[in-house]
Structures are given as structure tokens and as C-alpha cells.
Amino acid sequence: WAVDSGIESSLREIREGIKEGRFPARAFNDQQIFDLEQQRLFPRTWCFLAHESEIPSPGDYVTRYIGNNNIIVARDEQGQIHANLNMCRHRGNVMCKSEMGNASHFRCSYHGWTYKNSGELIGVPYMKEGYEGRLKRKDWGLVNVRIDTYAGLVFGCLDPRTPSLEEYLGGFQFYLDLYLKQGEAGSEVHGPPDHWVADTDWKICAENFAGDGYHTPVAHQFGFNLGYFPSSGSTHSQGWAASIPGRGHGIGLGHSPNFPPFGGFPEELTAEMKRTLSPAQIEVFSKVRTAVGTVFPNLSFLMQPFSLVPGETGVRFVTMRLYHPVGPGRMEMYSWCLVPRGASQEYKDEAYKAYTLAFGQAGTFEQDDFENWTKVTRSAKSTMVKNIDFPYIMGMGSERDPDFPGPGHVVRPYVNDTNFRNLWGRWADYLVGDVEP
Ligand code: FES
Structure with missing residues (x-):
């Protein structure tokens, strides 16, 4: 499969730019990059x-x-x-x-x-x-x-040389357990996925869910104003950005000082988690209000307490979403609600209701996001954009939080570009063709 030599050298430049905190707008809607992703990225990843x-x-x-x-x-x-x-x-x-x-x-x-x-x-x-x-x-x-x-997730890989899934995840399992091990019986889907087509590049979604806490108080402002979120614009930046260096996986962990430990979980599930998870996981998970993460390349999760009664703690819902690219700047979304398998039917139904209102196909938060993501994609297609970069310098040079017990590179605050530099660095490695099998 022949690759135009121009794109080869620009990909190497893009990779150098990522290290310096820049990423090109054209990556979000470009036929050559889409073709390279199909050839060099998806077949080689899990x-x-x-x-x-x-x-x-x-x-x-x-x-x-x-x-x-x-x-x-x-x-x-x-x-x-x-x-x-x-x-x-x-x-x-x-x-x-x-x-x-x-x-x-x-x-x-x-x-x-x-x-x-x-x-x-x-x-x-x-x-x-x-x-x-x-x-x-x-x-x-x-x-x-x-x-x-x-933990119930089935992955496929087309390249026999790609290392095992365990190695590929590289410790990110610590954080995935927050979505997948809410209780001894693990998780299950609450019905089939919502599935729709959007004029959005898959990478915009993967980046956002790798921990973009920055957009929340603006894009989803009504959630704060109406009391659906148990945080405020002023406390929202608190928490951590955790990533697995060189693997591309990343998660934003939002923390609200006044939010109760394990708030929004039923007591019996909290008791089960305390029995089954590691002490480090319990310490981290008890403090986490919001967890929004991406498994490289295109699988994401969000756990968020959401109150149907503004001002109350509400219920935790988990959404798992897959961004299937169907063309440059176009994708199919699969979005599931995950519930703890061992929870009561009442809790599962409440969590599903919260998910549907917030992040189902017609969910209010989903609509906020796609309004922005489709416009970013449209902009990325224009001629002038060809030589324009975006800044990815937030949190550059941050030291790892020495007190945080979870794995990976973990920095503060939650509002941070560190996870995105890691995500795009890995993406560029695959496109350049430098990922060791
Ligand atoms: Fe002929 Fe399947 S049997 S294409």
C-alpha cells in the first residue's frame, strides 16, 4: 500500500509538534489520515x-x-x-x-x-x-x-504480533474497574446500544472522553445552573488527569470536596467494592465524582452522578461508547448504559433513566457535545486550516502527584492537556509506523 511521501514527512512533523504541545486541525477531517488510520492503526490495536x-x-x-x-x-x-x-x-x-x-x-x-x-x-x-x-x-x-x-469487555485484534490485551492496557485496568467492577457480579449492559451516525471525526470524541473536564462548565453550563451536577464552576477543576504513558489511554478524575465518599452508589454496592477492590482503588474511587476515560484508540467511558432532582446527590450512571470511523469527519456512535449486574432493578432503571436523559442519543449533554464536535469537524475541512495547529500546552511539564496511589502519569488539576498529548503521541506512533509489535 503506497503512502504519499508528503504525508509521511508531515506525520513525523506532527509527532514532533505533539511533544511541544501542538496538534494540527487537519487531522480531524482528512482523507489521507483517515486512510492511514485504517491501514496502520485499527488493525494493529485491540x-x-x-x-x-x-x-x-x-x-x-x-x-x-x-x-x-x-x-x-x-x-x-x-x-x-x-x-x-x-x-x-x-x-x-x-x-x-x-x-x-x-x-x-x-x-x-x-x-x-x-x-x-x-x-x-x-x-x-x-x-x-x-x-x-x-x-x-x-x-x-x-x-x-x-x-x-x-472484565466482560471483548476486544479483537487483526495483528498476531500485537501483545496481549493485558499488556496493551498497561495498568489502565486499575481505572477501568471503576466502571466494570461496581459490585462483586461485575457489570452488564442495560439493553442494546444507542447507535447513530454523526458528521464528527472519531478522534474528537476520543480526546474529549480522555478527560476534557475543561469544556464541562461551558458546554454543559445548564447542568451546573440547574443543579444536575454535584459540583460548581469554581470547584470543577479539582481532581486528577491520569494516563498510561506510551499507551494512549487516559482518564480524567473529577473530585468535589463536598461530595460524599462513594456518593450516589447504593450502600450494598459500596460495601461490595470495599471488599473486592484494592486499597489503592478504594482510596481513589471514594473521592471520584466524575470519571471520564478513553481506552486507546476509540472506546470511552463516563461515570457521573446525575440527579433527576436538582441539588440532590442523585444516582451514578455509566456510559460506554465506541466511535466507529466511517469516513474522514464522519463516524457511527455506539453508546451503551452499563449497570452493576448485582444491583437492584430499581437502581438499574434509575441509572438508565439518568444516562438516557444526559447521554442517550437525544440526551441533553450529548446534544451539547455534538453541536460543538460537528462544528470542529466542519472547520477542520477548510482550506485555510491546513496549516493551523491547536495548543496542547495545559499542564505541560507537570510533575506526577506523589501522593496519588493509582498507576500511570497522574497530574493535577483535572483540567489538563497531559492525557491528550499522550493520546496523540500514541496515535502518531501508529500512523508513522513506529509502534513495536
Ligand atoms: Fe457464494 Fe457466499 S455462497 S458468496
């Missing part, structure tokens, strides 16, 4: 495919993407999860045309080849008359995709 609770029973499946590759993620009759390219091996037809469902087999609508949900080819019309023994079914199963899991 990309989120599904939460195990989306496919709890034998035969359950969802179809998702790694870059531009459509993948069937299915649970077989023995309960094992498989990921396979959603393409018939005969002439390349799309095998499964639904986004989710239950099937023991997939039969191609073109010539009728049939595969088990594990991907094994088991049925070929006119096998004897047509192929006369030349076709070996075992050689023509669906193309298998490597998977790995963490």
Missing part, C-alpha cells in the same frame, strides 16, 4: 467489539467493526465466544446482515454456503457434483479474528 452481556446465551451474536472490517461476534453452543470476518469465503458476500440476533448457523444468501456460528464451514450446495472432492470444508471457514477479554 479494538472493542462487544460486552459479554450483549450475547449471554448460545447463538447470540452482534456485528461490529475493527476499522472497516465487519466482524461477527457470536457465542457458540458450548458458550465460547468467537469473532469472525463477516464475509463468505466463497465470493465475499456479507454473511450476516443483522446487527444482532440469535442463530446457530449463518447461511449465505448468494450460493448457500453455511457456517456454524463458530465460523466452521459445514454446508456447501452441490459439494459432490460440483467440487468432486477438491474442496476441503475445513480450509474454507470464516476468517477468524483473535479476541481477548477484560
Whole structure:
């Protein structure tokens, strides 16, 4: 695959610029960069495919993407999860045309080849008359995709040289547990994801959710004014920005001094977390009001207390979102509500209500964000923008907070660009082609 030499050298310049706290506007809406991401980034990273609770029973499946590759993620009759390219091996037809469902087999609508949900080819019309023994079914199963899991999250990777998911996450699991281990039974999805298309570059969302506490008091000002958020414009900057250097993952941890420890969690879940999480996690999580983080490249989480009654502590909701790029400046959003599996139905429903009002497809906070993100994307496309950079110098040179017990590079305050420099540095490494397998 030939790459224009101009873009190669500008990518190296972009990488140097990131170290100095600059990032180019054009990256957010550019065909060449989009193509390079498809070739060099998504196939080599661990990309989120599904939460195990989306496919709890034998035969359950969802179809998702790694870059531009459509993948069937299915649970077989023995309960094992498989990921396979959603393409018939005969002439390349799309095998499964639904986004989710239950099937023991997939039969191609073109010539009728049939595969088990594990991907094994088991049925070929006119096998004897047509192929006369030349076709070996075992050689023509669906193309298998490597998977790995963490706490219910199923990831896929197309590159056999990429290290294990555990190594790839590089300690970020400490923070992911805040979303995924709220109680001994772990987490589950509350229904299927909201799914929509937006004229927004996926990277804008990934950056925002890597800890952009800076926008909240402005873009979501009404949340403060109406009392939905248990913080104020003046206390909002308090907290930490944590990132895993060289990995791209980052999280913003907002802290409000007056917010009660574990505020918004039911008592029984708090008791379970105190029993199951590490002392360092308990110390951090008890202080965290808001946690907004991105697993590089395109999976994010947000946990936020949200009160349906302004001024009260409210309920904690968790949203998990995946930004699937479909073109330069265009993406599909998948947005789930995650709930603690062991919580009462009443708590789960309250959390889902809070999520839907705030960050569902028509959620008020979601609308605030996309209004800004679509405009950023539109600006990034213009001719003059080609040579314009943005400043990423907030918190530059900050020392690690020596008292913070969690892993990674952790700086104060919450309002900070440190996580973004780390995110874009990793992105540039992949695009330049310098990531060690
Ligand atoms: Fe699927 Fe021919 S393309 S059977």
C-alpha cells in the first residue's frame, strides 16, 4: 500500500509538534489520515467489539467493526465466544446482515454456503457434483479474528504480533474497574446500544472522553445552573488527569470536596467494592465524582452522578461508547448504559433513566457535545486550516502527584492537556509506523 511521501514527512512533523504541545486541525477531517488510520492503526490495536452481556446465551451474536472490517461476534453452543470476518469465503458476500440476533448457523444468501456460528464451514450446495472432492470444508471457514477479554469487555485484534490485551492496557485496568467492577457480579449492559451516525471525526470524541473536564462548565453550563451536577464552576477543576504513558489511554478524575465518599452508589454496592477492590482503588474511587476515560484508540467511558432532582446527590450512571470511523469527519456512535449486574432493578432503571436523559442519543449533554464536535469537524475541512495547529500546552511539564496511589502519569488539576498529548503521541506512533509489535 503506497503512502504519499508528503504525508509521511508531515506525520513525523506532527509527532514532533505533539511533544511541544501542538496538534494540527487537519487531522480531524482528512482523507489521507483517515486512510492511514485504517491501514496502520485499527488493525494493529485491540479494538472493542462487544460486552459479554450483549450475547449471554448460545447463538447470540452482534456485528461490529475493527476499522472497516465487519466482524461477527457470536457465542457458540458450548458458550465460547468467537469473532469472525463477516464475509463468505466463497465470493465475499456479507454473511450476516443483522446487527444482532440469535442463530446457530449463518447461511449465505448468494450460493448457500453455511457456517456454524463458530465460523466452521459445514454446508456447501452441490459439494459432490460440483467440487468432486477438491474442496476441503475445513480450509474454507470464516476468517477468524483473535479476541481477548477484560472484565466482560471483548476486544479483537487483526495483528498476531500485537501483545496481549493485558499488556496493551498497561495498568489502565486499575481505572477501568471503576466502571466494570461496581459490585462483586461485575457489570452488564442495560439493553442494546444507542447507535447513530454523526458528521464528527472519531478522534474528537476520543480526546474529549480522555478527560476534557475543561469544556464541562461551558458546554454543559445548564447542568451546573440547574443543579444536575454535584459540583460548581469554581470547584470543577479539582481532581486528577491520569494516563498510561506510551499507551494512549487516559482518564480524567473529577473530585468535589463536598461530595460524599462513594456518593450516589447504593450502600450494598459500596460495601461490595470495599471488599473486592484494592486499597489503592478504594482510596481513589471514594473521592471520584466524575470519571471520564478513553481506552486507546476509540472506546470511552463516563461515570457521573446525575440527579433527576436538582441539588440532590442523585444516582451514578455509566456510559460506554465506541466511535466507529466511517469516513474522514464522519463516524457511527455506539453508546451503551452499563449497570452493576448485582444491583437492584430499581437502581438499574434509575441509572438508565439518568444516562438516557444526559447521554442517550437525544440526551441533553450529548446534544451539547455534538453541536460543538460537528462544528470542529466542519472547520477542520477548510482550506485555510491546513496549516493551523491547536495548543496542547495545559499542564505541560507537570510533575506526577506523589501522593496519588493509582498507576500511570497522574497530574493535577483535572483540567489538563497531559492525557491528550499522550493520546496523540500514541496515535502518531501508529500512523508513522513506529509502534513495536
Ligand atoms: Fe457466499 Fe457464494 S458468496 S455462497
